[in-house]
Amino acid sequence: MSTLDPLAGQRPAPVPCNFTKPFWDAARECKLLLQYDPDAGKYQFYPRPISIFSGRRNLEWREASGKGTIYTYTVSYKAPPPFKGVSPFIVVTVELSEGVRVMTNLINCPPDQVKIGMPVRLAWVKAGELNFPVFEPD
């Protein structure tokens, strides 16, 4: 099927830092990694240099299931530079089954069909040369 992604080909590359390298390395293999605090038994996202629960540097990287639901969304009619002349696109906050939220795009969904609570699954697009995690209807 053809991909519905108004931002395709225009996404600027993310700027990783030293402690997020495992995340972007895994993204090359289309794996979404989350930081996990084994003492708190909780995941966190976005990646931090420390467990936000305990303040300890006890974090592990674990692969996410890639399943979630839409917590909220907005249909955007404009995008800031470097994007140019995009048609309406969807920004979503997805609540993953691991108990964290990811803010990204919903692709392969017409803007008038997105709904809060909708089940979604992980997909990958290019942002610069890197793989970037987005979601699509499940």
Added chain:
Amino acid sequence: MSYDQGRLISDRGIAIIGYYETKIELKSGRSVYDLAGEAMAGAIAHAGIGKSEIDGFAVSSCFSDAGNPFYAPVLASYLGLELDWCQVTDLGGASASGNVARAAAAIRSGMCDTVLVLAADAQSSENKGAIGAFRSEFQYSVGIMGPPGYFGLLSRRYDHQYGLDPKALGKLAMTQRNHALMNDKACEKLRRPLTIEDYLASPMISDPIRMLDCVMVCDGASALVVTSTTRAQELGARKRVHPIGYGERINHLETEQCPDITAIGHSVAGTRALKAAGLTPTQIQSFHPYDDFLIAIVLQLEQLGFCEIGRGCRFVMEHDLSYRGDLPLNTGGGQISAGQAGLAGGAHNLVEAVRQLFGEAGARQVKRRDNAMVTGIGWIPYGRNWASSTVLILEAAQ
């Protein structure tokens, strides 16, 4: 947690004795230092004190000189200030109200006697801001329209949970615009009448955020003179406004990974400020909430206790929020109708509240001017609502 932070000022031992606000302009071409100079000159003249009285300086960070790691002392040097205490506060729109509390703390601890609280920015003329961190890594690739996008996400969720009434937002837009029409310091481009229908017809930016939900970035500056009440009396200050309650909450619900994004730190900050002031929301005589987006006003009405959670739109429809009404709101026009002077924008509503309590608001003077509540909103964290909240309650000296 310091539940006593509001009591820093509740004994009326701190006084605001002068203020000034520049004209808010779009792309003025003015240097942020020039704007700051006008604000300081105006504030000390209004307070009736000499420059040498200023021995403390609390300034809001700005976009125009954002690359300068020595901003506060450099700006103080431009202003000819020799100081015993200074700091820059980077709580965004919460900086100005936060700086009144910081000035009070500095005075109380003996660091200095009289503080110039100043906020200046010329963001629409010069922006050297570069906010990296998670934005560079996880936000910019998504194409979200910055704050309008984040408030689109928030508004959609609020609508899902409680129902969002666009007519109530339109009424807020119209009420604030009517106030800006009466404020000759407001940005001229915005001083045109506006109806609820104009609001409803304004184009969607990041659905459900419309263009008229948003602030327009401008240039401008404000300043306040804050000192001890004892010193104010020694200086023969002709009028005084006392800050009597304060609360601050930074990075609300930080460790919750799936929080209710309609819940904000103003619930905590407001409780502290009201408790310190010994007031309830129904006793607040005018309300000057930080307004980067109209829905922020609705959320604050709810979380500060003016109405129940989820009833903010109904509250707006049931009350007269004009300067003549039962709860006058952002009588200077708010940032949305007066223009947002970059990161100095948080001082606009603060100065308007002080102006009202001094009884110097001219044609838009509120009738009841014993007290006023001012709020601030700081930065926007990843995938959430705003992270920093301040609440400051002011009282006119009798």
